[in-house]
Amino acid sequence: MKSQRKMKAAVFCLGWIVAILWLGFPAVAADKENCLMCHKYPFVGRIDENGKRHNYQVDEASYNHSVHRSVACRDCHTYITKIPHDPVTEEVNCANVCHTKPPFAQEKFSHQKIIDIYNDSAHGIKPDDSPEAKKAKPYCKFCHLNPLYTRVSEKVIAFDETLRRCLNCHQAKGVTQAYIHMTHRLRKKTTRSPQEVVQLCAKCHQDVELMQKLKVSEEGLTAVATYNHTLHGKSVALGSQETADCISCHASFAIHDIYRKDNPKATVYKDNLMQTCLQCHTETNSWFVQIAVHPRTKREENPLIYMAGIGLRFALYGSVCSLVGLMLLETYGRRKDGIKFLLRRGTSWRGKSKRPPRK
Amino acid sequence: MPGEPKKQNHPIAAFLIGFIFAVLTLVVFAGVIHHLTISHHGPQLLKPLKDKFFPEHKSPILEEAKRLEEFEIHRHFHHIVEYPQLPESERPVCFICHSDFPHTKNKKVRSLLNMHTQYFVCEACHIKEQTDARIVYKWYNPYDDNPQGPFIGTSYDPETGNLVDVADKFSKLTPFFQKGDELESAIQKQDAPLARDYVKIRDKLTPEQRDGVKNKFHVSIKEKGDDCKLCHAEKGILDFKKLGFADNRIEDLVQLNVKGMLTKYEVFYLPDLFLAPESEKP
Numbered sequence: 001m002k003s004q005r006k007m008k009a010a011v012f013c014l015g016w017i018v019a020i021l022w023l024g025f026p027a028v029a030a031d032k033e034n035c036l037m038c039h040k041y042p043f044v045g046r047i048d049e050n051g052k053r054h055n056y057q058v059d060e061a062s063y064n065h066s067v068h069r070s071v072a073c074r075d076c077h078t079y080i081t082k083i084p085h086d087p088v089t090e091e092v093n094c095a096n097v098c099h100t101k102p103p104f105a106q107e108k109f110s111h112q113k114i115i116d117i118y119n120d121s122a123h124g125i126k127p128d129d130s131p132e133a134k135k136a137k138p139y140c141k142f143c144h145l146n147p148l149y150t151r152v153s154e155k156v157i158a159f160d161e162t163l164r165r166c167l168n169c170h171q172a173k174g175v176t177q178a179y180i181h182m183t184h185r186l187r188k189k190t191t192r193s194p195q196e197v198v199q200l201c202a203k204c205h206q207d208v209e210l211m212q213k214l215k216v217s218e219e220g221l222t223a224v225a226t227y228n229h230t231l232h233g234k235s236v237a238l239g240s241q242e243t244a245d246c247i248s249c250h251a252s253f254a255i256h257d258i259y260r261k262d263n264p265k266a267t268v269y270k271d272n273l274m275q276t277c278l279q280c281h282t283e284t285n286s287w288f289v290q291i292a293v294h295p296r297t298k299r300e301e302n303p304l305i306y307m308a309g310i311g312l313r314f315a316l317y318g319s320v321c322s323l324v325g326l327m328l329l330e331t332y333g334r335r336k337d338g339i340k341f342l343l344r345r346g347t348s349w350r351g352k353s354k355r356p357p358r359k
Numbered sequence: 360m361p362g363e364p365k366k367q368n369h370p371i372a373a374f375l376i377g378f379i380f381a382v383l384t385l386v387v388f389a390g391v392i393h394h395l396t397i398s399h400h401g402p403q404l405l406k407p408l409k410d411k412f413f414p415e416h417k418s419p420i421l422e423e424a425k426r427l428e429e430f431e432i433h434r435h436f437h438h439i440v441e442y443p444q445l446p447e448s449e450r451p452v453c454f455i456c457h458s459d460f461p462h463t464k465n466k467k468v469r470s471l472l473n474m475h476t477q478y479f480v481c482e483a484c485h486i487k488e489q490t491d492a493r494i495v496y497k498w499y500n501p502y503d504d505n506p507q508g509p510f511i512g513t514s515y516d517p518e519t520g521n522l523v524d525v526a527d528k529f530s531k532l533t534p535f536f537q538k539g540d541e542l543e544s545a546i547q548k549q550d551a552p553l554a555r556d557y558v559k560i561r562d563k564l565t566p567e568q569r570d571g572v573k574n575k576f577h578v579s580i581k582e583k584g585d586d587c588k589l590c591h592a593e594k595g596i597l598d599f600k601k602l603g604f605a606d607n608r609i610e611d612l613v614q615l616n617v618k619g620m621l622t623k624y625e626v627f628y629l630p631d632l633f634l635a636p637e638s639e640k641p
Contacts, residue, residue, distance in 0.1 A: 349366035
């Protein structure tokens with residue numbers, strides 16, 4: 001009897017311990033406040049007064065694979081102070097200080113540094129910008145979705161094998177996260193492929209009407225088209241991962257420091273060109289850097305390039321067509337000599353020559 | 360014929376090499392012709408002909424829509440995951456007029472109510488009770504007479520704490536009228552062609568005509584859906600256990616367990632707040 005009661009008590013206590021552990025350690029660390037209770041569903045959303053659809057879903061699995069996965073919702077959405085919250089009118093300020101303190105750092109994390117660089121760049125909104133420019137200039141969210149962690153190619157770094165070596169000394173949980181964090185950024189300059197970078201920049205810069213409104217230079221108006229004409233543009237279009245995209249030349253490793261080319265801070269300022277080209281072309285000299293990366297090919301703008309282009313085209317088409325012509329003539333002559341296309345009985349000289357016999 | 364030079368054959372290798380060169384040259388030639396005539400990179404000599412015989416249907420509206428869609432992607436910082444939808448022919452009529460997001464009016468709950476349409480048919484909350492029948496709820500799948508689950512949101516993945524991803528994306532909780540032993544679906548009659556026609560011409564109808572059509576589709580439909588508390592309660596109208604919900608999931612649904620929220624937020628009024636819209640509150 002007594003033992004049975006003891007047993008019951010033990011089971012009861014165990015039950016409580018399990019329950020406390022269960023509740024105390026929610027598996028999704030970033031969502032301590034359980035915002036995903038509602039936001040995980042695909043149909044949390046509404047249609048607003050203007051007929052625009054808003055979808056407020058935050059997919060659990062995607063978020064947990066994103067670079068922000070350990071940032072709590074309210075570190076960014078600071079304006080949510082009660083539940084259920086009112087319709088949101090504020091935008092997230094990407095310069096907010098998160099409650100996450102990165103390793104090796106004394107301060108809590110913030111994007112402020114890169115935002116300062118960005119605000120100073122050609123894309124940052126300046127007080128004397130026209131209203132159109134203010135509206136058209138992209139802010140963080142235009143280019144950046146919540147990026148998902150990607151691995152560098154296993155050919156370059158065998159992910160699991162290298163990680164296994166870290167585990168010899170470090171605890172799996174922390175170091176796996178740190179390792180993913182770093183390998184995600186082991187790229188030339190950007191995590192995005194050159195194709196994605198070109199596509200992203202082209203979204204606005206290809207829009208000649210918009211660019212005219214923003215009063216970009218004559219060269220800037222056609223920047224995408226002229227880039228696409230060059231070797232850089234063509235090899236990116238053909239899938240190259242090594243070729244220079246927009247960011248490769250227009251920004252330093254800070255990536256956000258894009259300036260007009262007459263600004264001495266610009267990577268494409270005339271005095272900085274050598275340094276910029278040297279990133280890939282190790283044999284650069286002062287002649288090399290003068291080659292136009294956005295060449296104008298129209299006759300009125302650049303007669304020399306135009307004529308050279310025509311010349312090269314003639315050389316290519318001419319030589320291929322001559323070669324094919326030669327083959328045709330040769331075949332014609334041989335046929336006249338009585339040569340057939342197929343070997344039969346050990347010879348192709350089976351026909352009768354149509355040429356008059358030689359004397 | 361004496362004196363005629365001997366007709367000697369090339370060695371076989373010469374034929375082979377000649378053949379390879381001929382193929383290479385012709386491939387390059389074809390490339391050049393392609394470049395000259397239709398490629399985007401060349402002078403497109405054949406473009407006028409192509410435009411004449413195969414006119415491309417360029418719709419400025421479609422292009423603009425596509426452009427806007429691309430920009431829309433930039434608005435969604437968090438990745439929106441495509442959720443499979445029933446094909447247009449299978450969707451309940453309610454969606455034709457009310458769209459995916461039917462609730463728009465009550466600011467506090469509209470998004471939350473829309474969220475429930477992923478796993479409830481509209482009638483689950485909106486059907487009028489009948490005096491001679493009890494309502495029971497079951498999972499219903501238009502493609503499967505007797506869906507076995509597991510169903511959406513019925514259990515957690517113990518490792519991640521996320522809802523378990525399920526293969527069955529179309530089953531929804533559906534009310535049935537129980538009359539004796541008979542179960543009769545409470546899903547309303549579907550006259551999809553009429554509903555679609557209504558959407559097309561609704562701007563031409565007078566308010567009275569509109570009401571007429573509306574009444575046709577809302578015969579047993581309540582204006583206000585069920586209260587939160589009818590379901591999110593210990594003894595609610597849903598038998599969670601029988602519907603396949605796991606125990607820890609039931610606990611959360613019954614309490615609408617918002618762990619950290621309780622202490623951290625200034626005000627906490629889930630779910631009683633929703634019993635009446637704000638305007639009707641004293």
